Amino acid sequence: MEYNNNNMISYRQKCVDFGLHTNKFLLTKMDMKEIEKMIVEQVRVVGGSWWLYKWLNKNMKNGDFDPFFLRENCNLYSWREKFFDAHFAGDSWFTVESDQYGEDEDYFSWD
Numbered sequence: 001m002e003y004n005n006n007n008m009i010s011y012r013q014k015c016v017d018f019g020l021h022t023n024k025f026l027l028t029k030m031d032m033k034e035i036e037k038m039i040v041e042q043v044r045v046v047g048g049s050w051w052l053y054k055w056l057n058k059n060m061k062n063g064d065f066d067p068f069f070l071r072e073n074c075n076l077y078s079w080r081e082k083f084f085d086a087h088f089a090g091d092s093w094f095t096v097e098s099d100q101y102g103e104d105e106d107y108f109s110w111d
Helices: 011-027 032-045 050-062 067-087
Strands: none
Touching: 032 050, 032 067, 050 067
């Protein structure tokens, strides 16, 4: 667990712990047939190639990007964004601000 100087759990860590606990609970409730349908739909979006879907999915999880598959990557990201907006609307998710990676200017040094 991550602690701040006062030996209290940080807000960021509380959010991470809550997310992990919630995810663990939700995974016990998932319908594998529905998951498979969603994956098949995503494979279709990237041209029907299971190999390409797995490659793009792995890259998205790892934060990697292969410019050779730009169109397919954008198509998959767009599908996921629409899916997420349709199924997890409103305040059903959140992110936690963190200065872990420095200032915003450091993210986009090419600007």
